Amino acid sequence: MKIGVAGAGAFGTALAVALSSNGPVTLWARDRDQSRDMQNHRENRRRLPDVALGPNISITSDIESLSALDTILVAVPAQTLRGWLTEHRALLGGKRLVSCSKGIDLETLKGTGAQLAELVPDASAAVLTGPSFAVDIARHLPTALTLACADADDGEYLQSCLSTPALRLYRTTDVIGAELGGALKNVIAIACGVCIGAGYGESARAALMTRGFAEMRRLGDVLGAQPETLAGLSGFGDLALTCTSDKSRNYRFGLSIGRNEPFDPSTTVEGAATAAALIKLARHHDLDLPISTVVHALATKEMAPETALGALLSRPLKEE
Ligand SMILES: NC(=O)C1=CN([C@@H]2O[C@H](COP(=O)(O)OP(=O)(O)OC[C@H]3O[C@@H](n4cnc5c(N)ncnc54)[C@H](O)[C@@H]3O)[C@@H](O)[C@H]2O)C=CC1
Ligand SMILES: O=C(CO)COP(=O)(O)O
Numbered sequence: 001m002k003i004g005v006a007g008a009g010a011f012g013t014a015l016a017v018a019l020s021s022n023g024p025v026t027l028w029a030r031d032r033d034q035s036r037d038m039q040n041h042r043e044n045r046r047r048l049p050d051v052a053l054g055p056n057i058s059i060t061s062d063i064e065s066l067s068a069l070d071t072i073l074v075a076v077p078a079q080t081l082r083g084w085l086t087e088h089r090a091l092l093g094g095k096r097l098v099s100c101s102k103g104i105d106l107e108t109l110k111g112t113g114a115q116l117a118e119l120v121p122d123a124s125a126a127v128l129t130g131p132s133f134a135v136d137i138a139r140h141l142p143t144a145l146t147l148a149c150a151d152a153d154d155g156e157y158l159q160s161c162l163s164t165p166a167l168r169l170y171r172t173t174d175v176i177g178a179e180l181g182g183a184l185k186n187v188i189a190i191a192c193g194v195c196i197g198a199g200y201g202e203s204a205r206a207a208l209m210t211r212g213f214a215e216m217r218r219l220g221d222v223l224g225a226q227p228e229t230l231a232g233l234s235g236f237g238d239l240a241l242t243c244t245s246d247k248s249r250n251y252r253f254g255l256s257i258g259r260n261e262p263f264d265p266s267t268t269v270e271g272a273a274t275a276a277a278l279i280k281l282a283r284h285h286d287l288d289l290p291i292s293t294v295v296h297a298l299a300t301k302e303m304a305p306e307t308a309l310g311a312l313l314s315r316p317l318k319e320e
Contacts, residue, residue: 001161004028004069006084008038008059009268010047011100012075014134017048019073020056021140021164027059028066035061051138063088071096071161073128074116078103078183079273081112085119096158098126098147102182103270104277109284111179113148124154127175128162129182130233131241133248140166146234147171148178170233177229180220182238186250186271187278188212189242190295193254197261198305208291209243215289219278222285257298258305272299290315 001023005016008029016027029035038044042053053059066072072092076084078101085092097120099112110118116125130145137143147162147169149155159171172178191212192205213236220230229235242248246255250271256263263269275296282289294311297303303311 001071002026002069003161004066004072005075006066006072007075007100008034008044008047009075009077010044010134011137012073013038013044013048013051013053014138015073015075015100016057017051017053017138018140018164018167019162020054022161024056024058026065026069027053027057028063029059029061032061035059048134048138051135063091067091069095071098071158073098073100073162075100077101077268078112078270079106081105082107082115082119085115089120092120093122095120095123096126096154097123098128098158098162099179100128101270102129102186103274104180104183104281106273106277106280109277109281111176111183113175113179117150117175124149124151125175126155126158127178127182128169129178129238131237133241133245135247137167140164142166142168144168144170144233144237146178146181146229146232148175148229148234149173150175172226172229172232174226174229176223177220177225178234180223180225181216181230181232181235183270183274184212184216184219184278184292185235185239185242186269187275187292187295188216188239188271189248189250190254190257190269190271190275190299191291192243193248193251193256194258194295194298194305194308195254197255197258198309199258200309204309205243209239212243212291213239215291218287219281219285219289222287253299254295260305271295275299 004026126149
């Protein structure tokens with residue numbers, strides 16, 4: 001298998017480092033200066049500092065370099081995935097494409113796997129998701145992820161080629177469940193960050209995680225996700241990681257809201273756009289997603305953190 005990673009942010013770089021222990025990997029960066037800097041320093045100083053890019057990694061900003069490869073992991077921010085696929089679809093046809101982004105597209109309300117399938121229909125589409133911080137993957141710390149591919153044979157092949165001694169992939173054919181879990185947990189992580197940042201405490205966070213998981217299941221049911229997928233690494237697993245670690249950018253974004261502190265707008269925070277997409281999906285499917293609704297209002301500054309808890313606690317009492 002000839003592997004490429006498109007997108008040289010923290011996660012794309014980390015995946016290239018992990019997979020380079022199996023063989024050569026091409027890492028494509030859209031920015032030529034960034035690509036040169038990585039070539040010169042053998043390090044992604046901007047997004048993943050202090051991690052060496054070994055000799056098995058070829059760094060390029062030439063998109064044509066991807067045409068010789070058969071498998072491409074796409075690790076661009078979720079809201080840019082559609083544009084990236086549309087721009088490069090001519091060279092992506094016939095390949096195995098693995099989305100590594102987590103989010104729901106605001107324009108089409110589609111998950112990342114669905115967009116691969118729609119925009120490059122003659123490619124084999126898969127989703128790689130689950131609990132993993134880029135820095136942990138890059139340091140070869142033990143990590144377990146979900147590899148979702150509707151075609152069971154392709155999924156099995158990808159599972160064997162993309163696993164390493166430290167990176168253990170579990171496979172499923174439930175692409176919808178896998179892409180939803182990865183997208184939705186970011187929204188709940190923002191809520192948990194607000195909760196801790198505003199001083200509401202860990203019991204309140206546990207409640208938010210649990211009720212947030214109920215929202216994930218509710219939407220999953222309507223969109224055709226399998227409940228076991230959401231209960232696995234890509235749903236529950238990633239929810240547990242992201243809602244409890246300040247390595248998570250979504251969680252830190254929430255912390256900053258809860259503490260009324262500024263937040264660097266250049267940071268990739270997928271949950272903010274996904275919350276906006278969820279509002280539209282909830283309306284379309286007549287679903288009640290109270291936590292996601294509050295997160296959207298907080299992220300857009302329509303609601304202050306002091307009123308967020310009241311908005312959730314004043315809802316009518318109901319069965320669990
Ligand atoms: N960082 C992490 O620990 C993990 C990230 N992810 C997911 O990976 C995706 C990417 O995140 P990160 O790499 O962490 O973000 P990042 O903020 O570190 O880097 C984003 C990269 O995407 C590039 N980029 C932006 N727009 C682009 C476009 N239109 N075309 C090509 N490249 C473009 C930027 O130049 C930058 O290098 C996100 O969906 C995130 O949820 C998934 C698991 C872990
Ligand atoms: O997806 C992640 C962990 O699984 C990374 O989370 P953040 O995007 O919040 O940093």
